[in-house]
Each structure stands twice: as structure tokens, then as C-alpha cells.
Amino acid sequence: MNKKVCSFPILFALLALLIGTCAVVFPASAQAVPTSTGSITVSGTVARSYDAYQIFSANVVDGDSDAKIATDLAWASDAVRDAALPVLRSAGMPNSQTTAQEAAEWLNTDSHLTSALSAQLARSLQSSGAKSVALNAGTTAELPCGYWLIVADDDAIAQNEAGTAPIMALVGGGAVTVKPKAATPKVAKHVLEDGTAAWQKAADATVADDLYWRLSATVPAGLTAYDTYTVRFVDTMSAGLDPSKV
Structure with a gap:
């Protein structure tokens, strides 16, 4: 079933926080042994529930200065790749770039990952039937390591509540907390x-x-x-x- 992204009558929310420094770098030696899953919590009362779509799988460890290090990136699935590539190319990513590593590096360059592009990615993923994981606000969940797109669940937004623009979070290593902030007219x-x-x-x-x-x-x-x-x-x-x- 197709769903609109963050469509609601009066209240709007903009996600004012990216999770730490989600840089894709290649260390000479890892500082910790990567794990297969990482914990994530969506805090606050901006919305009650969210859908999480994994874009890239990766090995993720904590680096210096609260940065996370992601290596061995791969598309989470063929369905995700097929849904994401047309959106990224329409936003300016060269057609020659097709791998998860290339896509992630392009997104990390010159602030390409805007709220508008995140919303377009979410719409494409939802219409493609890509699988999502349900997250409840205030509840810690374990997700496979990698990049995840967190989208407010429109069906769970009640009157006088606010949804959020989608956000990309790098899950793995230390626990990740997403702190959405509501903004109203x-x-x-x-x-x-x-x-x-x-x-x-x-x-x-x-x-x-x-x-x-x-x-x-x-x-x-x-x-x-x-x-x-x-x-x-x-x-x-x-x-x-x-x-x-x-």
C-alpha cells in the first residue's frame, strides 16, 4: 500500500539532527570488532511510530570524536537499489555510479542528502514495496548495521501530533539516538x-x-x-x- 510521506493537516516537523558524523572512511585498522547489529532509539514525542528502511548494509565501528566508520557497503537488497538509483540520478549522481559505496560517497559529498531528497527516497522505497522495520518512539530496537532511512508512520499520526521529514541514520557500533524536533507554523x-x-x-x-x-x-x-x-x-x-x- 502506498503512503504519502509526512502529509498532515496543520503541524509540520523538520528533523533538526543528523546522527553524529556518519562519514564513510577507510581506516588502516579497525578500532573495534564490527557487530552484526546495532541499537537505535527514536526519542521525543514528535510522532509515535516510524518505518525504518535499510539502504546500505555495512560493517560499522565507532571511530574518534564520536564519528562512526562504515566499511564494506552493499545495497540492502535489489529492490532498494532499484528504488534508490533513479532518485539519486535525478538529483545529480552520475549514471556511471551504481555501487553502494559510490552512492554513499555521493550522498556524503556537498550535503547532497537534503530533506527533499530523503523524502523522495522514502516515497520511492514505499511504492517499490521494499521491506521496512517498525520502530516505536522511546523504544530501543536492534537493527542490522548500515545506513537506515527513518520515516514517520503517517497512519499513526493523530490530530495535533507532528510527523518528521525522513532522516538517514548510520546504525552500528555504539547506540544511536535520533532526536526529532517539531516545528509548527x-x-x-x-x-x-x-x-x-x-x-x-x-x-x-x-x-x-x-x-x-x-x-x-x-x-x-x-x-x-x-x-x-x-x-x-x-x-x-x-x-x-x-x-x-x-
């Missing part, structure tokens, strides 16, 4: 002051005067990560105003 209401022709929070008026007011919303950056979005104003008339004249 900022709404303002101003009335036109006739004397100064300025929009402000209050204005002088007498009986039978016409009043003009303006509602505005400033929405979070990164809306290209969403399929659709809606901002809905609910405005209540002040006492003494005639709503039939609106």
Missing part, C-alpha cells in the same frame, strides 16, 4: 489602522467603521519534503463586530 493577525495605513495589532475605530484585518502564517523551511500540506485559520469575531458584513 507561526500565525499572526493584524488590523489596518486607517490613520497611518499600517498593519498593526490594534486600531482605533468607531461605530459603523469598516475594519480590515489580515491573517498570515510563516511555515517551516523544507516544505519540499512533503507531498501536501495545509494551513487552516480559525478566527473568532471580537465583540461589537458584525460577522454578516464580512
